[in-house]
Amino acid sequence: MRDVLDHNALELGDRLSMINAPVICDDDAETLARVNQMIADHQPDVLRISYEELGGRLLSRVTLGPVTRVVLFGPAVAAFHAQRSKVKDPSLSPDQDQSMPEFVIIEPKQAAHAT
Structure with a gap:
């Protein structure tokens, strides 16, 4: 992301924060705990x-809190589509006007994910 910003001479100041800490591990509960803690600590608007x-089986279990947009890309897109019929959470429906085959954009309803 930094390379893209530098290449385009963009400076977002304190509006952009990138965390490079590993969150995925072999244990789903631990992965969810790490993701949820990262969201709680950093309060992101967008989750990429x-x-x-x-993108698949764990997405509906993430506590999105302040997140207003989820952007799925790469392997997360295929997993999302494969699991979508199993997830009954309407707030995790893709925005058809903004999504493309290469990525999915979800604008979750906050009430569905309030803690």
Whole structure:
């Protein structure tokens, strides 16, 4: 992401924070705990997910809190579509106007994920 910003001479200041800490591990409960803690600590507006596990079976269990947009890309897209029929959470429906085959954009309803 830094390379993209530098290449385009963009500076977002304190509006952008990137965390490079590993969140995916072999234990689903631990992965969810790490993701949920990262969201709680950093309060992101946008959550960008490429991991297959988070785009698929774990997405409906993430506590999104302040997240207003989820962007899925790479392996997360295929996993999302494969699991979508199993997830009954309407707030995790893709935005058809913004999504494309290469990525899925979800604008979750906050009430569905309030803690």
